[in-house]
Amino acid sequence: MSAVSLAPRALYQEVAELLRQRIFKRELQPGSWIDELKIAEEYGISRTPLREALKVLAAEGLVTMKVRRGAYVTEVSEKDLADVYHLLSLLESDAAGVVASRADDAQLKELQDMHEDLAAAVDDRERFFAINEQFHLRLLEMADNRWRQQMVADLRKVMKLNRHHSLFKTGRLHDSLKEHAAIMAAIAGRDSTLAAQRMREHFTNGLEAAA
Structure with missing residues (x-):
């Protein structure tokens, strides 16, 4: 019985990830309506796992559900962005303090190596962005608070809705x-x-650069 219950859960999670990446790549634009029928046909699935996937994305803040109108890709306002940066600042500054006080030599070397990779990628926007995120997430892992990690992960997904992220500006x-x-x-x-x-x-x- 357990194997049967796992199958649909794995499917909607897979669909959620496919849609998540389409949102981040701007294939699904902020404010755009999500055509459930078209996407279900495209993926060869029923609308049930698709709707479950949309619920996951709605919980992450990537999708907004509107009564009798369906699902839309969330549009991030200036206030939304400021609120997200504020919370990330609180959570990640706390994590940085924890790592500074607790990290062992091997962890410090790992962070330093990642920083050097970041420096080497300074003229490659996409690679810089990816390494930058890896650095921040690894720092959080080292701070070892799973609740903080989950909160930051969700906030960073919302931050990605702002394609003109500060890191992409000259x-x-x-x-x-x-x-x-x-x-x-x-x-x-x-x-x-x-x-x-x-x-x-x-x-x-x-935040100032993104405003």
Whole structure:
């Protein structure tokens, strides 16, 4: 019985991921209506797993369900973006402080290696963006609070709805790299207060660049 119950759950999760990536790539534009019938036919599935997938995306904030109108890709307002950055700043600055006080030498080296990869990718926007996200998520893993990790993961999905993310603006990549260097220096120096401060500054600057 358990095997039977797992099959549809795996299917709607797979569909949710396919739609999630289409949203991030702007194949499904913010504010656009999601044609359930068309997508169900495209994927060769019934509308039941598709609707379950949309519920998952709605819980993540990527999709907005409107009564009698269906599902739409969420549009991120300036206030939404500011709210997301504010919460990420609080959560990730706390994580940076924890890592600065607890990380062992191997973890510090791992972060430093990732920072060097980031520096090497400063002229490659897509690669820089990917490594930047990996760095932040790895930092959270090291801080070891699964509730914080889940909250940040959801917030970062909403942040991705803003395709004109600050990192994609002229000059922001190099500024972001300098801020990462300051964060790394504070963590390597095991200064938890400074690490948290540098991370807050990183998000403040990111929001200003995105506005």
